Amino acid sequence: MNIFPENVSTYGQELDNLFWLITVFVMIAFVVSLFVLIYPLIKYRKKPSIKAEYITGERKKHFKWVVIALALLLASDFVIMYCEHDAWDQIESVPAKADVRVGIIARQWNWIFVYPGPDGILNTSDDVIVDELNSSLHVPINKNIVFELRSQDVIHSFFLANARFKQDVLPGRTVVRWFNLTKEGKYDISCTQICGILHSKMRNFVIAESDDKYKHYIDSLYTANGHKTTSAK
């Protein structure tokens, strides 16, 4: 059994690797600490004839053990930080080349998707807006999808577990992030910042599909929505 949901993004594997790396450190620290805690409980259990040792722990001879342990902890902390830096950079810095640019708007209680119109530029008057409950964001696979996150009311958070991606969406600011999905499929989007009574129902999908299917979908959007692209914005 895999403990994570299936990863379908280019950067997701890095986070999973990071998890296992940290787990190695955590397991070692856990086992050693448990030994340090439990061993004396057995060894030094009260015996009538033996008096406790007088150790204040303030002499170098004794306190050095704490210092050594702390140094090891600090070192492993920085190893983790060094290793994670790459993953953080990848996820948080948007690549220069955007294959597809879309808008994602959060509103109580739905995710709204905005595709550029025939002019191919987002935030123009011919944008196509999909504003339906449980709708899907269609994206082509193996492409850099750059999206602009906005909120119309309160704070929401865009979570795509299969891509290992999450980003809070605050009203008043536009957050630009990206992903690149590698496998066709339909994946849950959820809102992870409590936003009111239907917070639990703020679930939409990302549909990752081949280039052809994606183009077909966009074309169908243009024909269906062509007449109201200006008013919808």
Added chain:
Amino acid sequence: MDAISHKQSFWTKYIFSTDHKVIGMQYAIMGIIMAGVGGFLAYIFRYNLAFPGAYIPLFGHLSAMQYNAFVTCHGMIMVFWVGMPVLLSSLGNLLIPLMIGTDDMAFPTVNMLSFWIFFVSALVLLSSFFVPGGAFGGGWTMYPPFSAGGYVNKNPAFFKELFSGTSLMILAVALELVAMLMGGINFLVTTINKRAKGMTPFKIPIVVWFINIASVIFMFSVGPLVAGAFMLLFDNVLGTGFYDPARGGDPMLWEHLFWFFGHPEVYVLLLPALGVLAEVFPVFSRKPLFAYKPIVYLALVSAILSVLVWAHHQFVAGIDPRMATFFSIGTILISIPFAGIFLSFMATLWGGSIRFTVPMMWALGFIGLFLIGGLTGLYLGSNAFDIYAHDTYFVVTHFHYTLFPDIFFGFFAAVYFWFPKFTGKTLNSALGKLHFWCTFFFFNGTWFVLFFNGLAGQHRRINDYSDFSLIMKEPYMSFEKFATVCAILLILSQFIFLYNLFTSLAKAKTSVRNPWQSNTLEWLAESPPPHGNFETYPEVYRGPYDYSVPGSTEDFLPQNVPVAHGEAEAIANVQNGITTSTNTI
């Protein structure tokens, strides 16, 4: 000082009392009552998580709105109306004057006022359940604009908004913070000015040190939050726009103000409980506390670092990605002093003569559980993994593994340890052990499985997961049910404690002054200590942890025992390896 000459009516003795012990008890009792409320809320929404939409015994059906409100209030109550009163106020009030050898707090009336403001704050919070619309349900972090009514109406009706669940919660928190501030000032002034003769700073027991350091952290961080809370209140009732982006405000401002307090708050709760461990371990290992002075310095370092880590709660909030590195490093650094403190406690056990009394078991259980809580913090301190784990059950489980041992194990260690002192009676130790093992097992049963739900992508504050395919499958559904059953048993286990408490109180006084053969000054007073505490002010000659001192016949030397002739040489001989302490008696 003359304990007998005080004549007090029932009201001045037990209700509007200025006696630090009565106030400490009032805080503890209030904390226990509020823990009952918080626990009951937890029972309701855990039941709903395991059996969505089912009829909940003792409650009924839970709506989505109630679910949100209960989850929010559970968090609020457990942090502000349980953790704070039982760990900081109750322990601070009960212990500080006795442990530093004085008769009362520096400002007894302020102290009384502190409790009664706290009492009112609890009433204000509880009343929010009964106003139209119910209690606030936007998470205990109260992020605006949601907590500011979403700015639907820019000219709010003042009174209607003032008596809404949101405003009442903000008011209750603000009042609670004022009460804690009054207590904190008292702790500091008392400790600085009223110590017994001879009690130099490095002869103060660790628990007193830690409560004071916690008070300093609290006072330093609380100002911005109170200011922020009033801005939020104004946004609600006056229609200002401090957090409204449409009018030049920014919701991110609240996130910073909230977490600038909210993260140090974790250490405000942690330090007093760690102080309890520092008192319990030496007594029941009959050994000096390992590294007393370094522990004090480590705690002081942690106090400084505690205000430099807050934005690790905001890694995915939209802060500049480059800023995250700074807060990640801060988070890593603050783990170091606390790891040092924990390691020193564990080192105290080595070479000791360990007695498995009930308070000792709670203290050891605290360390064991906190180990899991602390180590899972490593995952979350890493800002990259936090992108995935943030706001999932991984985080929820992590902080329950830190706060539950902290608040409850720390408190119970203190209760079983100091109960004989403050009541003159003894708790049943067989029941105490049963209480411990039930709490320990059912706590792990409740939470450990939920780490896996979190890793599977289960996000928090959702009353119904039926839309989410990642969660609506095995084994995660079974984990939910298992956690709920354990949570109910965990709550039921606490009745063992209540039964033990009431039956022990009904017993006759045993009236032993120093049942654990401990060194600190509170054990010199009568059990329970009368108004005024000591017959004569004690004088202090030594540190609080002189156990098994070489050359002495007893294995403990209370702080008021003068240093014997030749004691220093005997200690030096042992420490330099000339003789061994084990064989001197």
